[in-house]
Amino acid sequence: MHSLATASIITLVLRAAHASQPSARPPIAAPLRDLPWGQLNFLHTTDSHGWHGGHLQEPFYSADWGDYISFATQLRASAAARGLDLLLVDTGDRVEGNGLYDASDPPGRFTSEILKHQQPIDIICAGNHELYLARTAAHEYQVTAPNFAGHYLASNIDIIVDPGTGTGVRVPLAARFRKFSTPRQAIRILAFGFLFDFGQNANNTVVQRVEETVGERWFQDAIRDPDLDLIVVAGHVPVRSPEHRAIYAAIRAVRRHIPIQFFAGHSHLRDFARYDAAAVALESGRFMETIGFMSIRGFARAGTMTTTEPTTEPMQPMAAAAAELHFARRYIDNNLLSFYHHSARNASSFPTELGRSVSEYIADLRLAFGLDRRLGCAPQDYWLDRAPYPSAGSIYTWLEHHVLPDIVRTEADADADARPAPASRAPRPTLILINSGAIRFDIFQGAFTLDTKYIVSPFTTGFHAIRDVPLAVAKKVLPLLNAAPGSMMMMTAAADDDPRWSSRSLASPEQQRFSIRRAAARADRSQQAIGLSSSPAGLEPGYTTTDDDGATGDDTLHAPITYYRVPNCIQAAVDVDLDVDDDGSGSGAVVVVDLVFLEYIEPWVLLALAFLRAPRDPARDVRPFAAGKALGELVAEWVVRHWARGGGGGEQACDV
Numbered sequence: 001m002h003s004l005a006t007a008s009i010i011t012l013v014l015r016a017a018h019a020s021q022p023s024a025r026p027p028i029a030a031p032l033r034d035l036p037w038g039q040l041n042f043l044h045t046t047d048s049h050g051w052h053g054g055h056l057q058e059p060f061y062s063a064d065w066g067d068y069i070s071f072a073t074q075l076r077a078s079a080a081a082r083g084l085d086l087l088l089v090d091t092g093d094r095v096e097g098n099g100l101y102d103a104s105d106p107p108g109r110f111t112s113e114i115l116k117h118q119q120p121i122d123i124i125c126a127g128n129h130e131l132y133l134a135r136t137a138a139h140e141y142q143v144t145a146p147n148f149a150g151h152y153l154a155s156n157i158d159i160i161v162d163p164g165t166g167t168g169v170r171v172p173l174a175a176r177f178r179k180f181s182t183p184r185q186a187i188r189i190l191a192f193g194f195l196f197d198f199g200q201n202a203n204n205t206v207v208q209r210v211e212e213t214v215g216e217r218w219f220q221d222a223i224r225d226p227d228l229d230l231i232v233v234a235g236h237v238p239v240r241s242p243e244h245r246a247i248y249a250a251i252r253a254v255r256r257h258i259p260i261q262f263f264a265g266h267s268h269l270r271d272f273a274r275y276d277a278a279a280v281a282l283e284s285g286r287f288m289e290t291i292g293f294m295s296i297r298g299f300a301r302a303g304t305m306t307t308t309e310p311t312t313e314p315m316q317p318m319a320a321a322a323a324e325l326h327f328a329r330r331y332i333d334n335n336l337l338s339f340y341h342h343s344a345r346n347a348s349s350f351p352t353e354l355g356r357s358v359s360e361y362i363a364d365l366r367l368a369f370g371l372d373r374r375l376g377c378a379p380q381d382y383w384l385d386r387a388p389y390p391s392a393g394s395i396y397t398w399l400e401h402h403v404l405p406d407i408v409r410t411e412a413d414a415d416a417d418a419r420p421a422p423a424s425r426a427p428r429p430t431l432i433l434i435n436s437g438a439i440r441f442d443i444f445q446g447a448f449t450l451d452t453k454y455i456v457s458p459f460t461t462g463f464h465a466i467r468d469v470p471l472a473v474a475k476k477v478l479p480l481l482n483a484a485p486g487s488m489m490m491m492t493a494a495a496d497d498d499p500r501w502s503s504r505s506l507a508s509p510e511q512q513r514f515s516i517r518r519a520a521a522r523a524d525r526s527q528q529a530i531g532l533s534s535s536p537a538g539l540e541p542g543y544t545t546t547d548d549d550g551a552t553g554d555d556t557l558h559a560p561i562t563y564y565r566v567p568n569c570i571q572a573a574v575d576v577d578l579d580v581d582d583d584g585s586g587s588g589a590v591v592v593v594d595l596v597f598l599e600y601i602e603p604w605v606l607l608a609l610a611f612l613r614a615p616r617d618p619a620r621d622v623r624p625f626a627a628g629k630a631l632g633e634l635v636a637e638w639v640v641r642h643w644a645r646g647g648g649g650g651e652q653a654c655d656v
Helices: 004-016 065-082 111-115 134-147 217-223 242-252 336-343 353-369 395-418 450-456 477-481 509-515 599-611 631-642
Strands: 040-045 085-090 157-161 169-172 177-181 188-195 205-207 230-236 260-264 270-276 279-284 290-297 326-333 374-378 430-435 446-449 463-470 569-574 592-598 622-625
Touching: 040 065, 040 260, 040 279, 065 085, 065 336, 065 353, 085 230, 111 134, 111 353, 134 157, 177 217, 188 217, 188 242, 217 242, 230 242, 242 260, 242 270, 242 279, 260 270, 260 290, 270 326, 279 290, 279 326, 326 336, 374 450, 374 631, 395 430, 395 569, 395 631, 430 477, 430 599, 446 450, 450 631, 463 599, 477 569, 477 599, 592 599
Parallel strands: 040 085, 188 230, 230 260, 260 279, 430 592
Antiparallel strands: 040 290, 157 169, 157 205, 177 188, 270 279, 290 326, 374 446, 430 569, 463 592, 463 622
């Protein structure tokens, strides 16, 4: 096994290490921690969101799905040589968020072809993004689930299908659970695949609440199976969530000592939690930045503890006490240098034929979609949550001061062009709102490409508007949307205990890091930060995770990054002074405004207006705005107008 001292050796092979995608930056050498192998080992991916070509501008996360195929193949071979088992798990949200997925027609047309070659993924389930749109859910049922037949699990998701009779029939999206034995040691596993209590799913799907599902007969019968060594709960569910607590409690009510391994997702974080001495949970980040590694040792064979030495003896029923079990995790930076180190391979011995083929397929798709076509040049970095809001480095401040007002003014110009002269081009007084979760990633200084458009905001819904809202009412909507969690639910009894009104649906998933227990300093002010600590000399910035097992989970040693809290929603005021009286007093005072908002947050906006005793009828009072264009499209148009050289895009490099 290698040690941290091998950082210098890694540097020697750097010249031979290059990311599989031609336009990706090569990886950077850094000190590495080894993988903590056990009897049973797992590789875990989650929330890849179409980033299967890797991060082209971030060297520590530049490996692609083809590289991951090679990595899994090499680690399976290493495990087999030691007599150990290695399983692969994916916990959903494989769609929406990158040009590789979103640029095709229909979106995701080729993603299944990329994913299916990672065979086998032993346990795979759906995320909420697989269910937002009816066509995406149907694709999961018709294509993805069959591609991973017997391994795709949907413990609490149904789909409505038409068997040809003209009447919809509700059926499970996939199998509710799976029981299997590992190939080397015959460890007997019962596996489930859950989704959190999601309420914005398409009308051809049904998501049953987790708390109800675990009370059903099939689940209760499954967990009572006496011939089990381990229960694996894969799910698109955050590590520290009421849904996990419900599943854990249901299992522990009848199986007090059986080991339980949870694999989590959705909050886009690296996190690990210990529920008890024999139950743990791992979440492995987002966007193909992280490959999670999990190991378990201490399974008993004929009442005697085993080591990690090779064996052909079949497993006997689990007899180990919880204190004898050992769980360990590692968060692997998704780059070739990490892969070489952990697989004990090099640039020539690492790639497999299948892995290379998939990488080439991804490169061909990127070329066909024109994803590297430059729309403009960003003059600086704009951060999602690595700069405080408001500040010059915040992507939300940039949107608030530049993009959102420009959207309103451009719409005013379009309206004027459509009316007989001499129509005014002055925009109507407007408040325009977006939820922070509508922005998914940072903008880096340099080329803003077609791919960047999809990366920054992949969602397809547009803007809506309500005209002539009293300013005294409209200016109170944003504070309500940004109020403490649960405030929206308390506005109406009808929303009580309804997952659709969860405040986590407005902000980006990453903001859940602020509700997680961490050994990090927090400033005693509204602008809270995470990741504050001294920076070790000579390390590149990156993930420095602190979880229930401490601060040694990351495979790559990094200097820490500071993360800041951002609000649920932001707002731009166009031709409105929010600091003056709004009662109509004074010459020329604005009394009413247009309220513009993303279609996604319309239910929250209408609920806030009703709470403020200014209800609006969605059928009568809400109208499309900006020709129904999505935020990502409008951002790209702004970039072409303001950041493109010579008035348009092109292939030329940006000065950085």
